[in-house]
Amino acid sequence: MFDKVLIANRGEIALRIQRACKELGIATVAVHSTADADAMHVRLADESVCIGSPPASDSYLNIPRLLAACEITGADAVHPGYGFLSENARFAEILEEHSITFIGPTSEHIRIMGDKIQAKETAKKLGIPVVPGSDGAVRSEAQAMKIAKEMGFPVLIKATAGGGGRGMKVAHSAADLGIALATAKSEAKAAFGNDSVYIEKYLQKPRHIEIQVFGDGKGNAVHLGERDCSLQRRHQKILEESPSPALNAEARERIGNVVANAMREIKYRGAGTVEFLYEDGEFYFIEMNTRLQVEHPVTEQITGIDLVLEQIRVASGGHLSFKQEDITFSGHAIECRINAENPRTFRPSPGQITYWHPPGGLGVRVDSGVYQGYRIPPFYDSLIGKLIVHGKNRNECLMRLRRALSEFVIDGIETTIPLFNELIRQPDITNGLYDIHWLEKYLGKS
Template identity: 50%
Template sequence: MFQKILIANRGEIACRVIRTARRLGIATVAVFSEADAQALHVREADEAHPIGPAPAAQSYLRGDAILEVARRTGAQAIHPGYGFLSENADFADACAAAGIAFIGPGPAAIRAMGSKAESKRLMVAAGVPTVPGYHGAAQEEALLAAEAARIGFPVLIKASAGGGGKGMRPVLTAEAFAEELEGARREARSAFGDDRVLLEKYLQRPRHVEVQVFGDAQGRVVHLHTRDCSVQRRHQKVLEEAPAPGLPEALRERLHEAAIAAARAVGYVNAGTVEFIVEGDEAYFLEMNTRLQVEHPVTEAVTGLDLVEWQLRIAAGQAIPTAWPPPARGHAVEVRLYAEDPAQNFQPSAGRLDRLILPETARVDAGVAEGDAVTAFYDPMIAKIVGTGADRDAALAALEGALRRTAVDGPKTNLVFLRRLVAHPALRGAELDTGFIAAHAADLLGPPEPAPPAALARAAAPPAPGPSVWERRDSWRLQGEAERVALLDDAGVERRITLHASPRGTRFDDGTIPPGGIGTDAVLEGGTLWLLPALDPYRPAGDEASKESRLSAPIPGRVVRLLVTVGDAVKKGQLLAVLEAMKTEIRIAAPRDGVIEHLGCAEGDSIEEGTEVATLKA
């Protein structure tokens, strides 16, 4: 086994690898960008070293800088986590040349499966079923349009060089193909440095089902059961569970066999995931992720294995145990808590985590702690929360309870969305497909429920009085009734509360509460944790008209498209600009009809949060 390893990543996966290594008695080396100098993974590692500025291209994607740290510290192996360099065959080659073990598959397997087009050809040769489509090398726009027409609309454009939903665009009609192709290529070029695409038939209600596989250097490949990852937004997973529910056993066995055949076709070693789309009784190969997946905790929960530990053991030359695969026992469901705004098409958010309360009743994998910041440079995931149980209903009930005991104050989050999702009858009934969120948007994405009066009363109540009247902060009066006004932020809605205090008690708007309430913005009421920060009740009202005229960047980013010039007349909803930030394209549209009066940026500019993009006049 290794004595020291370097983790070439950040966030929760870096923390996870550090904790597993510590349990095995392995020393850890962390690397960090300027933005992550005080990050949790830096604080937890045995030693940590800087590798460059905040942008990933200048730090976490610098294989040369990471290898230099490994050489200098005597690390024998590098764990790439997921994202960044985890599926970079050139980096795996460089590790081998430096005599440092790459904890993952060999470069040949990464290259074969890293190209969606090449992987599809390999799967056809291996007898693994694939979706009808075009995977050719020719990339002329006219040829691609003709191939899309041959396949038949709707079609799906996908970046050939990557995953995670980047460069993926469904196209419903031939008229929309050229614009969506341009957008997919631009996104793929930015994310992967490669704008080649492939085309596939767009299935209408598919499930996204995957199989965890492991291979060892002795040539054995096994499966570790299925996961369902159908619940997605922007083609990125939000909820995952193991085993995948509701699959006929014959289909489940076919998926296991196809996954093993796919891994064997490329001589696969270490942890990997073979992904399928399933519609009815048919399953088609989607792609293979040549790394550990974000959702690996649900597989760990039902198998009792530490997958990171086995990555390390296999990279050190150990064989897969003959008893594998262990049976899947119970059920596990994971959700990803993100800093994002579901009401704004899940637009990423950034900011300091002024308060972060995570549940103690469930497994939580987090790469941040209270007081840390979610920055605009990286993925905005805050934590993964996993509910487990003897069966699916018990796992979902455990997860629902855990989410009720979670609270975040700072950036916008998807917490309310997750609570609704886990409790939704269609999810409880396993009515799963990749269009789940869109189909149930009215239930999942509406305004948050208002906090109940009891929670508002507790948050607005004054602190318990001290021993002296001079220490009281509850507007106490010697005679008469004291009035105290509180303004609370109730999930983005301002709630003005008036309290009337007298020796007889404190009157709230709809009743009486006892004196000496909780007087804090984190209140557990009715089994749910409500976060109700106090606002200044006497601040001046904002100018709503100006908000509709000046359009600014919601978070720092780069202007990848600017579609208007000064003097252009625009209609409500018309696309004005596209920003790229936190691995996401953010579209800025006109909130009303008007004329472009001023532009505060140019195409290609890197801009800060709040920077003017455009100003409208009537």
């Protein structure tokens, strides 16, 4: 087991990793920008190192400074959390070159799954169903038009190195294709430094279903069920639940076994999430995230398995501590992402939290790195906390979520709590009848 883990992240996920390390008796190192000097993960770490000014490029994305922090503190492992460098294959390679363990998959798997075209080709070879689309990147509008007409409109243009909805545009007809292609390429170039795009069939009313997988790099791998992440705005998830209201036990077992078998075949190491669109009883692979997900607590609540502890154990060379037959699913869990944003315009709302009262009680969990008096900086993602509730069934879970949201008080800034209070009273949500387009349509009407 490691002696000291450096946490290359900030906010609630840094604190989450820190807690897992403490339970394993591992010392922790927090890194931070000057804007995060008073952050909770910095206060609670055994050691802390300031690695630069507020821009992420000068701090949390600065590999030489992170490496220097490891050397200064003697950290023998790095946990990247999610975002930032968590899916940067070169970062993983550099750490290994300096005899520092990257708590995550191999750089090879990160690189393969980080390129959307290569990931899709790999999924096909592994027997994972994929969305119909181009075999590779499209090089011209003429090529794009030919492919789109063969598949039929509407089509979705996606950045090969994309994520979070950037570099992603829908063309509903041939007349839309040219501008959609140019816009997607421009966005991809700006966001990822790579304007390569590909085309997929655009599904009309799909659910977004993701399967949590875990492997030990030795050929052992399992799935831990699904999460339904269909409630989205601009391809950004805001609420996740498990099990999905759209799946039955047969569909869950079928797709779970497919991805678990695939992970065994490639000897995948650590936590990963295989994401699908689900429509008319069929699954279509869209991407794989080779890291811990923001919504991982949902899976932890229904399985009782600490995913971060298992990440650390596996990275240190251990075998998976459970087999597929050991995993059982209990009850229902829902997560709401609490963002420092206006609940209608989604404009970021940085500033000082003047009052903080999180909910409590049976089946209620709040993952957050903020506190009363904390000043939210304007430089980073607006996520300030996650409210996770668990119940014996979906109805109990929804009622518990209503109660928990009514107790959650955050003053001094705007948050998305009022939006969740509104959404969980909508019949489509309470009945589980929503798809990935539902929220934007609802917001457009209200």
